[in-house]
Every structure is written in C-alpha cells, then in structure tokens.
Amino acid sequence: MTAVWDAVAGILGRPLLRIRNVAKNFGKNKVLRDISLDVAEGEFLTILGESGSGKTTLLRIIAGFESASAGEVWMEDERLDRQPPYRRRVNTVFQHYALFPHLTVEQNVAYGLRVAKRPEAEILSRVAEALEKVKMSVHAKSKPSKISGGQQQRVALARALVNRPRLLLLDEPLSALDANLRRQMQVELKSLQREVGISFIFVTHDQEEAMVMSDRIALLRSGELEQVATPREIYGRPSTAYAAQFIGHTNLLKGEVRGGMSRCGPLTWQTSLPDGPVLFSLRPENVRLAAENTALSNGVRVRGKVLHQAFHGATELIRVDCGAGLVLVVRTSGSGGALDAVDLEFSAADAVLVRESPERI
Amino acid sequence: MFSRAYKAAVTLPPLLWVTAFLLASYLLMFCYSFWSVSAAQSIVHSWNFYNYAQLLRVDVYWQTLLRSMWIAARVTVFSLLLGYPLAYFLSFYAGKKKDLLYQLVIIPLWVSYLVRAYAWKTILGSDGVLNTLLQYVHLTKHPLEFLLYSPFAVVLTLTHIYTPFAFLTIYAALEHIPRNLVEASHDLGATPGQTFWKVIFPLSIPGVLAGATFAFVLSLGDFLAPLLLGGPSGIMISNIVVSLFGAAYNWPLGAAISLCMLLVVVSLLFFSERLEKKWSFS
Numbered sequence: 008m009t010a011v012w013d014a015v016a017g018i019l020g021r022p023l024l025r026i027r028n029v030a031k032n033f034g035k036n037k038v039l040r041d042i043s044l045d046v047a048e049g050e051f052l053t054i055l056g057e058s059g060s061g062k063t064t065l066l067r068i069i070a071g072f073e074s075a076s077a078g079e080v081w082m083e084d085e086r087l088d089r090q091p092p093y094r095r096r097v098n099t100v101f102q103h104y105a106l107f108p109h110l111t112v113e114q115n116v117a118y119g120l121r122v123a124k125r126p127e128a129e130i131l132s133r134v135a136e137a138l139e140k141v142k143m144s145v146h147a148k149s150k151p152s153k154i155s156g157g158q159q160q161r162v163a164l165a166r167a168l169v170n171r172p173r174l175l176l177l178d179e180p181l182s183a184l185d186a187n188l189r190r191q192m193q194v195e196l197k198s199l200q201r202e203v204g205i206s207f208i209f210v211t212h213d214q215e216e217a218m219v220m221s222d223r224i225a226l227l228r229s230g231e232l233e234q235v236a237t238p239r240e241i242y243g244r245p246s247t248a249y250a251a252q253f254i255g256h257t258n259l260l261k262g263e264v265r266g267g268m269s270r271c272g273p274l275t276w277q278t279s280l281p282d283g284p285v286l287f288s289l290r291p292e293n294v295r296l297a298a299e300n301t302a303l304s305n306g307v308r309v310r311g312k313v314l315h316q317a318f319h320g321a322t323e324l325i326r327v328d329c330g331a332g333l334v335l336v337v338r339t340s341g342s343g344g345a346l347d348a349v350d351l352e353f354s355a356a357d358a359v360l361v362r363e364s365p366e367r368i
Numbered sequence: 369m370f371s372r373a374y375k376a377a378v379t380l381p382p383l384l385w386v387t388a389f390l391l392a393s394y395l396l397m398f399c400y401s402f403w404s405v406s407a408a409q410s411i412v413h414s415w416n417f418y419n420y421a422q423l424l425r426v427d428v429y430w431q432t433l434l435r436s437m438w439i440a441a442r443v444t445v446f447s448l449l450l451g452y453p454l455a456y457f458l459s460f461y462a463g464k465k466k467d468l469l470y471q472l473v474i475i476p477l478w479v480s481y482l483v484r485a486y487a488w489k490t491i492l493g494s495d496g497v498l499n500t501l502l503q504y505v506h507l508t509k510h511p512l513e514f515l516l517y518s519p520f521a522v523v524l525t526l527t528h529i530y531t532p533f534a535f536l537t538i539y540a541a542l543e544h545i546p547r548n549l550v551e552a553s554h555d556l557g558a559t560p561g562q563t564f565w566k567v568i569f570p571l572s573i574p575g576v577l578a579g580a581t582f583a584f585v586l587s588l589g590d591f592l593a594p595l596l597l598g599g600p601s602g603i604m605i606s607n608i609v610v611s612l613f614g615a616a617y618n619w620p621l622g623a624a625i626s627l628c629m630l631l632v633v634v635s636l637l638f639f640s641e642r643l644e645k646k647w648s649f650s
Contacts, residue, residue, distance in 0.1 A: 072551050092554040105552040108649035109570045119556035122566070152649065170556065 021083060023048045023206050024069070024174060029078030031064055031230075038064045039230045042078070046174070046208060051200050053209045053217040055253075056227035062210045063102075065227070066176050069208065070099050082173060098167035099176040103183065104159045106151035112162050113138070113147040119170040137169035138162075140199070157188050164196075168203060175200075177209045181216065193219050214254045218242070226250055228364070242290075249364035251288035256324075258294070258335050260287040260358065269358075272333035276307045276355040287358040291324065291338035297352035306352045311335065313346045327351060394630075400623035409617055419624035429608065429625065436605040437632070439523055440588040444534075446527040447583040448576060451534035455575075456568075459542035460550075470539075477532050485596045488525045492516040492597070517599025525597055526587040533586070534579035541575025542568070573647040581640040585633050605629060 022045035031039040039061045046052050056062040067073040069080060071092030080088040087095055098119070106115050116137055120130045138144045141161035146154050151162065160180060167175055181189045181196075197220045200207050211217055217224050218238045226233040226241065226249075234241055234250045245251035248259055262271030264285050269278040271287065297308060311329035318341075325337045327349060335351060402415045423429045454473065462469050476484065491497045494511035502508045514520055545568060553563040591606035598604065605625065612622030 070551075070555060072554075092551070093557050093559055097555075099552070099555045101548050101552060103548065105546065105548040107549060107552070107567060109647070118553070118558070118566070122553075122556065122558040122562045150649070166556070 022046055023050075023082065024087075024208075025079075025081040026065075026069070027079045027081070029065070029068060029075045029080065031061070031068065031073065032076045037230055039068075039075075042230075042232055044225055044232065044235060046206050049204045049206055051197065051207045051209065051220060051222045053211060053221035053224045054227055055211060055214060055217040055224050057212055057253075059229075060227045061230040062212075062227050063178055066099075066178055066208065066210050069174075070097055070176055071095050096173045097176060098170055098172040098174075099178065100160075100163045100167050100180045102178045102180065104151075104163040104180075106159055106162055106166070108151055110150075111147065112143060112149050112151065112154070115151065115162055116166045116169050118166065123170075133169055137165040140168070141165045156183055157192065160184065160192065164199070168199075168205070172205060174206045174208065177207060179210055179212070182211070182213075189216075196220065218254070224254075226253065228253075233364070244359055245288055245361055247362045247364045248286055248288065251359070251361050256291055256336065256338075258289040258291065259361075260289055260333070261285075262287070269355075272331040273309055273329050274307055274333070276358075278355070280360065286361050286363055288361045289335075289353060289358045291336045292322075293357035294335055294337040294351050294353045296325075296337065296339055296346075297350040307355055307358075308350060308352050309335075310348065310350050312348055316346065325349075397623045397626060400620050401627050403620045405618050405620060411619065419621045422621055423624055423628065432603060432608055433605045433625070433628065435519075436588055439519060439526070439602075439604060440584045442523050443526040443530060443587040444580050444583040446523070447531045447534040448538075448580060450527070450531045451579060452538050452572075452576070455535050455539035455542055459539055460568075473532055473535055476528075481529065481592060484529060485525055485593055488521065488528070488597060489516065492521055492524075516597060517602065519598065519602045521597040521599075522593050522602040522604070525593045526590060529593070530583040530586055533582040537579035537582065538572060538575040541572040541578075545571045570647070571649070574644045577640045577644045577647070581637060585636065588633065589629065 024046040026042055026044040029039060029042040030037070042065060044052075054062045054065060064073060068075050068088065071088075071090065075088055078088075079086060082096070087097075106112075107118065110118065113134055117130050117134045120133060125133075135144065135147075138147055141164055143158060143161050143165060146158060146162075151159055154162070160183075163180070177196075181192050184192060193216060209217075209220065221238055223235060223237055224241050225235045228249055233253075234246045236244070236246075241250060242254055245254065245257075251257040251259065260271040260274065262269060262274075262285055263283065264270075264278055264280045265282050267277060267279070269276050269280065269285065269287075271285075297306075309329045311327040314326040314328050314334065316326075317324045321340070322338050323341050325339065325346065327335050327337060329335055329351070337351060400411075401419055402417070404412045404414065404416060404418050406412050458466055458469050458473075489496070492515040493499070494513070494516070496516070498515060499508070499511040502512065503510075549567055549571070550563055553567045554560075558566060589606055591604060591610055594602050594604040594607050598607075606629075609622050609625050609629075612618045612625070616622075
C-alpha cells in the first residue's frame with residue numbers, strides 16, 4: 008500500500024505531510040494501528056471519527072504532544088516526529104482555544120512571533136493583519152475572558168495563522184459553538200483556508216461538517232483508517248458498511264450472488280460479481296416511488312407496504328416493508344400524502360458493494 | 369429564602385465569637401498601648417503617646433522590629449526559592465509519584481514545631497551533628513560558633529518550617545494552570561524555558577504571593593525559633609513583646625509594639641490581596 012502511495016506521490020509531486028504506519032498504544036490499549044496518510048499542499052483534510060476513534064491522538068502526534076509508538080511522520084524531507092513541538096512548522100487550533108488568559112487578544116496573537124524574536128515592527132503589522140482577517144481588530148486590547156466563544160475561536164485561528172505555518176491542525180474547533188454560529192464558521196473557515204492556501208487537518212466527529220468543508224475525508228474507526236476519499240466519493244462509493252452508515256443514511260442489503268444474479272430478499276438483479284455472499288449499500292434518495300407505467304431500463308422493482316412516513320420539509324423519509332424481512336428507507340421530495348402500498352424502483356448501479364466492517368475492540 | 373430568625377441564629381454565634389475573642393481583645397490592647405506603668409508597677413489609665421515615643425526613641429525596639437522584618441524577608445525568599453522548584457517539579461514532571469511526593473512534603477507539618485526547632489539545635493550545636501562531622505573530616509579544628517545562637521540559625525529553622533506553606537500555595541496555583549496552555553505555547557514555537565517565563569510563571573503569581581505572605585507573616589511573629597536558636601543576636605520582636613508582657617511587666621509598651629506589628633501585617637495582607645486579584649484570571 009505504502010509503495011503504491013509513494014508511486015502516486017512521485018507522479019503528483021511530493022505531498023506536504025506523509026504519515027507512515029503510525030501506531031499508538033497507551034499501555035495495552037491500542038489507540039492507533041498502522042495509519043498511513045498523505046496530506047497535499049493546500050489541502051483541506053478532515054479526520055472524521057466517533058469519540059474514542061483515535062482522531063485527536065493522531066492530531067496530537069502530528070503536533071508533537073504525543074509520540075507515536077511506531078511509524079514515522081514526514082514533512083517534505085524532514086522527519087517531523089523526532090522534533091519537539093516548538094520546532095515543527097505546524098500550528099494548532101485547540102478544542103477549547105487555549106488562549107493565554109493573562110495576555111490580551113493582541114498579545115495572544117503576537118505570542119508566536121515574539122518567542123521567535125521577530126522585529127517589533129513586523130510583529131505589529133502581522134498581528135494587525137491577522138486580526139483584520141478574522142475581524143477581531145476592535146477587540147485587540149481585550150482579555151480573552153471578556154470576549155465570546157466565537158470570538159475566542161477567531162483569535163485562536165489568528166494566533167495560529169499569523170505564524171504562517173505549513174500546516175494547520177484544528178481539533179474540533181467548532182464543537183463548542185451553537186448550531187447557527189457553527190454553520191457560519193464552517194463557511195468562513197473554508198474560505199479562509201482557500202485564501203491563505205495553507206494545508207488544514209481538521210478533526211471532527213460531525214459527518215455533515217466533514218462533508219461541507221473537506222477536500223478529502225479520512226474516516227477513522229477504532230484506531231484504523233476505514234476509508235480516505237473525497238466527500239463525493241466516500242458518500243457515493245463507500246468502501247465499507249461502516250463508512251456507508253456513518254456518512255449519511257443508507258440501506259444495507261445483505262444477500263448473495265449466484266450465477267450472475269444478485270439476490271437480496273425479494274430483490275434480484277443481474278450482476279457481473281462472482282458467486283458468494285455480498286453486502287450492498289443503497290442510499291434512500293436512490294430509491295424512487297415508481298409509477299405503474301414507467302420503468303427504468305436497468306431498474307429493480309419491488310412492491311411493499313408503507314410502515315412509516317416522516318416529513319422533513321424538503322424531503323420525506325418513508326419506511327417500506329418489502330417482505331422477506333427487508334425494510335427499505337426511501338427519500339422522496341414529498342409523497343403528497345398518506346400512502347399504503349407502493350412500488351419502489353432503483354437502479355442496480357446505485358447498489359454499491361461494500362465490505363463488512365468487522366467488530367473491533 | 370431563609371427567615372430572619374434563621375439568619376440571625378446562624379450569624380450570631382460567629383459574630384459573638386469574633387467580638388468577644390478578637391475585637392474586644394484588640395480594643396483592650398489598643399487602649400493599653402496608650403496607658404502607662406507607674407513606678408510601683410501598676411497600670412496608670414491616663415491617655416498618652418509615651419509608649420509610641422519609646423518605640424521610636426529606644427534603639428533596641430525599632431532595630432529589633434526592622435531586624436525581624438529582615439529575617440522574615442530572608443525566610444520568605446528562601447522558602448520561595450526552595451518551594452517553587454519543588455512545586456513545579458511535582459506539578460509538571462512527577463507523574464505517578466506525584467501523590468507520594470506530595471505527602472512527603474507535607475509530613476513535616478504533622479511534626480510538632482518544637483521538635484523541629486530542637487532538631488536543629490542538635491544539628492547546629494557545638495557538639496552537634498554538623499560540627500562533629502566537620503571536625504571528623506578535618507575541615508575545621510574547632511566547632512563553628514556561628515551555626516547556633518545566631519540569626520543564621522533562626523533563618524534556617526524558619527525556612528525549614530515555612531517552606532511547606534510556600535510549596536502548598538504555589539503547588540495549588542500550578543495545578544490550576546490548564547495544561548493545554550503549555551501545549552499551546554510549545555505549539556507556537558516557545559521553548560520550555562520561554563513557556564515557563566511567559567506562561568507558567570505569570571499564571572502562578574497568585575500562589576507565589578500567597579506563599580510569600582504566609583512565610584513572611586508567620587516568621588515575622590515567630591518567637592520560639594529565636595528563643596531556642598537565636599541567642600542574643602538572633603532575638604526577634606516577638607521575644608521583646610513576650611518579655612514586656614511577662615518579666616518586665618510593661619503591658620502598655622508591649623501592646624504598642626504589638627499594634628505596630630499588626631499594622632505591618634495588615635498592610636501587607638492588604639497589598640498582597642490586591643496584587644493577587646490583579647494577577648488572577650479565572
């Protein structure tokens with residue numbers, strides 16, 4: 008796998024950050040296992056995972072607050088994991104911001120430049136510029152305790168970016184904000200990232216946030232990478248049942264292939280897959296309520312009884328019992344009213360073959 | 369929320385306590401300091417400033433007060449110099465041994481003050497442990513006299529006794545510093561040294577001030593260490609007060625000196641509290 012990545016990197020130009028076979032054990036607890044991941048220059052990569060999946064540990068290894076039990080972290084030609092955190096050209100936006108309470112907003116932002124002993128004139132202009140960028144110039148003289156959570160968030164961002172790092176790490180920076188502010192910050196953060204062109208590694212447990220902001224998502228599960236792909240790819244072509252379920256809603260169809268036919272309960276369709284047990288992921292929005300007379304050329308049709316309808320406004324989720332223990336969830340743009348028995352239809356191409364996700368401790 | 373009767377019942381006992389045992393005694397002492405003693409050794413209840421004038425006129429009084437403050441200042445500095453690194457090490461680097469080491473630092477506080485003071489007598493005396501050792505290894509021919517019955521012995525003993533107090537307050541302040549601030553500092557490129565001076569130390573100042581206040585105030589009022597180990601040159605202001613209230617039978621002068629000490633201590637507490645407020649950021 009590593010060899011393949013290196014070959015790809017050779018063609019595309021070297022990635023900025025290369026994580027190679029990193030593992031982390033806390034005593035007997037294996038928090039990370041064999042993580043290999045590349046981050047390109049200017050990329051917005053999200054590490055997505057549930058709490059306890061090891062995502063923060065991975066970030067802390069890159070920042071230098073934890074050392075890896077095995078493996079290497081490279082930034083271009085430099086072995087990053089042997090450097091203390093204060094020599095890495097990496098900055099972090101902490102989950103609870105970690106602003107220095109005894110310093111003003113301005114002094115907080117200037118901190119990195121001051122310890123690097125930059126000329127005072129340069130410090131002042133860069134700090135002013137950074138505060139301008141995050142719209143916090145008016146609060147320059149305030150202490151962190153006197154400004155709101157969202158404002159502290161911006162200051163933390165300015166404090167990291169003012170050092171012009173090669174890579175910015177963000178540890179669930181939006182999790183403490185309320186829903187509206189959060190959506191607004193998602194947009195701002197993304198456009199800020201495009202503007203400064205610095206690579207971001209963003210850690211979150213929120214799959215929607217990951218979808219909205221990222222160039223690529225690295226889905227982490229119990230310390231192992233489940234899938235690394237663009238949001239569209241990971242949604243449209245999830246490689247495992249876990250990925251399909253964690254990102255968006257899905258119908259998992261368990262069945263088997265025999266003699267060129269896929270069979271999942273009452274559903275059958277032609278396939279080129281070899282014989283054996285199979286698992287498919289079928290997104291609810293890829294299933295349609297079918298009218299009597301229209302049929303897709305490569306469509307799979309089934310008739311079922313409506314169990315439950317949930318109206319969400321723009322869309323409606325309908326649970327349909329198709330017999331033989333198969334319940335399909337359908338997302339429509341509105342059914343128009345209460346339904347009883349319906350015909351469902353989907354394209355066989357939308358049933359994506361996924362791997363089982365084995366239970367991990 | 370609570371009835372007036374309940375509030376009164378709760379507030380009254382402490383109020384009475386403070387009035388009877390603190391305010392009344394301070395008031396009495398205040399009055400005494402303006403009275404005088406007759407030649408026949410009886411208190412003359414006539415108001416005058418004679419005692420305060422004595423305090424300024426007789427060298428031994430104000431000099432001893434100044435020397436006591438100088439001793440207390442040295443004790444404070446040494447206690448902080450010993451207590452801070454210890455607290456810093458324990459808070460940041462001791463890991464799993466933290467609780468054990470913490471208990472070890474606290475243990476001397478359980479031992480009687482007198483025992484600890486006498487222990488130094490055994491160590492520092494002419495036939496003491498230290499002198500015997502120095503002569504045994506032929507570093508000195510005669511016992512070193514300055515070790516015991518000197519200001520040195522007093523400063524040493526008081527430092528030993530009050531270092532745990534300085535340690536405790538500093539340790540508490542260090543434990544309150546969120547560790548992600550230290551990480552943030554390293555993340556922003558600050559070396560461990562820079563991080564200490566720019567983040568950890570400023571945030572621990574309230575603890576340093578509280579510890580300094582403890583050490584200074586407690587050692588300023590100390591009279592046992594100078595009594596046991598100070599000798600004539602190591603005498604402190606409390607020893608004078610004790611003798612004025614005792615053998616010398618001059619309560620008015622003793623009261624006047626006590627009030628001066630009280631003034632020093634109260635103004636110190638006032639300033640350290642203001643400084644602590646200025647440096648706290650919770």
